[in-house]
Amino acid sequence: MLGTKYFAISKRILTLKSFKPLTLGGTTIITLRYNSTKPSTTTTNSNANSSRLKPSSFAFPSSPTSQQSSSTTTSTNDSITSSQQQEDINDFRATKLIHGKTNLSFAITERASKKLNEISQQDNQDSGLLIQVESGGCHGFQYNLKLTNIDKELQQQQDGDANDLVVFERDQGRKVIMNESSLMILQDSKLDYTKELIGIQFKIVDSPYTSSACGCGSSFDFDFDKLSQKEG
Structure with missing residues (x-):
């Protein structure tokens, strides 16, 4: 052998x-x-590299980590909701009724107020935004927004050519005017200035009585029963 x-x-x-x-x-x-034979350099390096690839380096998140992540997401969502609620409260507090008599509320967002102020500086100091709700559109109702001279609108009311008008303003900025029938439908909602894919525009948002709306938001339907319950 x-x-x-x-x-x-x-x-x-x-x-x-x-x-x-x-x-x-x-x-x-x-x-x-x-x-x-003596161990080659390649084998030694391979063994060294293998020793650094510990199973923990590739481990999936354990269940406690997933729960912590879920808890963090929930906490973030709650924070966003709380912030939005506070913003809504601030919008309604900052918006004041300066003409007319009504118990109904309406709000102007800070973005919308700033944009109206910019427009008035370029146009004239008496300009404001007129909101009118009319029947029509793909969902039954639509609101029309247009710049107008507030003084002229109020003068027409005094002459008997206009319905009862109410005027709102925010932080002594530009005014928003509408008749009471329009306010009845838009109560508790807000005027905002939004930037979306369809463009930059003034828009009525957060209406609690809207039951459906088209994609652009200009046509809508509202819940008569819900509105009646509030009035009752």
Whole structure:
């Protein structure tokens, strides 16, 4: 058995050359023929790299982490909702009725107020926004917005050529005027200045009595039963 040694654990790497069983006295002995070589640099580097790839490096988030993430998302959503509610309160508090008599509320957002002020500086100091709700549109009703001279609108009312008008303003800015029948439908909603894909525009938002609306928001339907319940 020249050139044959029994297998033993060694610091050297075994390169398998042959495999030959040997039977002595009824006992089978497995022998290995090998060449002893020094570990190569490539093998050492591979082993070193493998040792750095720990299972924890690729572990999926555990259940507690998922719960924490969900809790964080819920907390963020609650914060946004709370912020929106506070903004709504501020909008209604800042909007004042300066002409007419009504118990109904309406709000002008800060964005809409600033834009109206910009327009008045470019146009004239008496300009304001007239809101009229009329029947029509794909959902039954539509509101028309147009710039107008507030003084002229109020003069027409005094001459008996106009319905009872109410005028709102925010922070002593430009005014919004409408008749009471329009306010009845738009009560508790807000005038906003929005930037959307369809363009930049003044828009009525957050109406609690609107049951449906078209994509552009200019045509809508409202819930008569819900409105009647509030009046009752």
